[in-house]
Structure formats: C-alpha cells, structure tokens
Amino acid sequence: MKAIYNTLFKRTSTYAVGIMASVFFFERAFEVGSTTLFESVNKGKLWKDIKGKYE
Amino acid sequence: MMNAVTRAYLRAGSQTVSNVLKPATVASAQVQRNAHTDLQVPDFSPYRRESVNTPNRKDDSAESRKAFSYMLIGAGAVGSAYAAKGLVTAFVSSMSATADVLAMAKIEIKLSDIPEGKSVTFKWRGKPLFIRHRTADEISTERSVAVSTLRDPQGDDQRVIKPEWLVVIGVCTHLGCVPIANAGDFGGYYCPCHGSHYDASGRIRKGPAPLNLEVPAHEFPDDGTLVVG
Numbered sequence: 001m002k003a004i005y006n007t008l009f010k011r012t013s014t015y016a017v018g019i020m021a022s023v024f025f026f027e028r029a030f031e032v033g034s035t036t037l038f039e040s041v042n043k044g045k046l047w048k049d050i051k052g053k054y055e
Numbered sequence: 056m057m058n059a060v061t062r063a064y065l066r067a068g069s070q071t072v073s074n075v076l077k078p079a080t081v082a083s084a085q086v087q088r089n090a091h092t093d094l095q096v097p098d099f100s101p102y103r104r105e106s107v108n109t110p111n112r113k114d115d116s117a118e119s120r121k122a123f124s125y126m127l128i129g130a131g132a133v134g135s136a137y138a139a140k141g142l143v144t145a146f147v148s149s150m151s152a153t154a155d156v157l158a159m160a161k162i163e164i165k166l167s168d169i170p171e172g173k174s175v176t177f178k179w180r181g182k183p184l185f186i187r188h189r190t191a192d193e194i195s196t197e198r199s200v201a202v203s204t205l206r207d208p209q210g211d212d213q214r215v216i217k218p219e220w221l222v223v224i225g226v227c228t229h230l231g232c233v234p235i236a237n238a239g240d241f242g243g244y245y246c247p248c249h250g251s252h253y254d255a256s257g258r259i260r261k262g263p264a265p266l267n268l269e270v271p272a273h274e275f276p277d278d279g280t281l282v283v284g
Binding site: 001002004005006009015018019020022023026027030 | 118119121122123125126129132133134136137140
C-alpha cells in the first residue's frame, strides 16, 4: 500500500499515466466479461446456437 | 479541537457569566471567556481508525490511508474515462456512412454471365459501369499501342488487373454522356454526343474528350467474381 502510494499516487503525472494505462485493461476485461455474461444468460437463443438448424 | 457539543456549552456558560457580571462591575457587553478545563470532550474512539485512535501515537499510516482514498478516486477516473470513450466513439461513428449506403457502395458481379467479346452495363453508385470481357485479339491490339501516341498516356496493363476484364465507368470524360459499347473507329466505346472514340481499353483516341474512361477500384476475390468498390 505504502509502496503503491509512493510510486504511483504521489505525483499527478504518474497517477494520470496509471489511470490511462489501466483504462485499456479495464475496457478489455469489462467488455469480455459483459459479453460472456450476456451469452451465458441468453444461451440457446443466440444465432450461433441455432445456426445448425438452418444450414 | 471543539465540537458542536462543547461550543453550545461554552455559549450557554458565557451567557450566564455575563448576565451575572453585567449589572455589577463590567460596563461593556464584552463576553468573558473562561478556561473550562473541566469540560469532558466526547469520546470518538469507536469511530476512529485503529491507526489514529490515540492522539499521541506517531502517525505512520498516512500513506496507506491516502493510498486507499486515491485508489477509490482512480477507480472512478478509470470508469469515467471508459464511459467518455464510449460516448465519443458513439458520436463519431454516427458520422460515418450508414449500413445501407455502405451496402450500395459495392457491387459484386458473376463473371460467368458475361460472354467473351461483350460489354455489359451495370449501375454502380448512380453511374453506369461497363464490364467488358475482352477477346485475345482485343488484348493484343491494346497491348501493342504505343503509349506515347496517346492523348492521356496510359499503358493497357495500368488499366486492367486481369487482361480479359476491362472495368470502366461509363461516363464520357468530355461532358458526361454515356458512351455506346462496341462502336467507334477503335472498336471500344463511342460517345454519341460529340463523337469521342475510345478503344477497347477505355482510352481516348479521337474526339474532344481529354481523358481516358475512369477505372474504378476493383478486385477479383476468386476466379468467378468481380467486386467493384
């Protein structure tokens, strides 16, 4: 905790860069996670699930 | 450090004091303040963090406490940056062409429908599009033309991807009429409006037009199809 504060949060420059860098990972994780959740809730109703019936 | 309770107590106390003193000696209405060292400061220790519970203790937890606060603020900043990016992306992408426009912007042509020696006209982006299946004869004729003798010097290999297939926009470069296929002195296209003659590579050979017929961007994804656009 102390080390994180001293290296990252103490200066505004490192704090801002840290936020910008973590947005990339957050975005990827959030989008993959929400897509997985959506597909697991709607399992069996999606086109990729019923595609086999029409081909 | 004073809290609301002590302050209210002090005010009440000073009023009683001044009321007592006023008629007697002190002429001015100045409030006299006493020490009140006997006042009990309420005990807030159940509400305090463990690290700052005793006032005399040397505070070495400031960094970890600040780190926690900044962590929360930073998490909020990450979330709002993500939201802002989504908003900006939505507005910017709303400026791009819609799906129906993009679908009309390309045309896919089955080449087996066009017999050799024929020129077929399609409509593409509101303009006529000529696809010509050239014969071996036409190809060798166009290849042998000296580029330096042309008004708009372009070799045949610069204008076609596959020599058998000529793809040009059927708009005369003079004043925009639609030329007639397989007509004119050079066996290619002939514009009836002012008599421009184009050869079987769509190049201007005779007449008022200044430039060759325009070749649109096109590709052959496989042997039997042509995609223009």
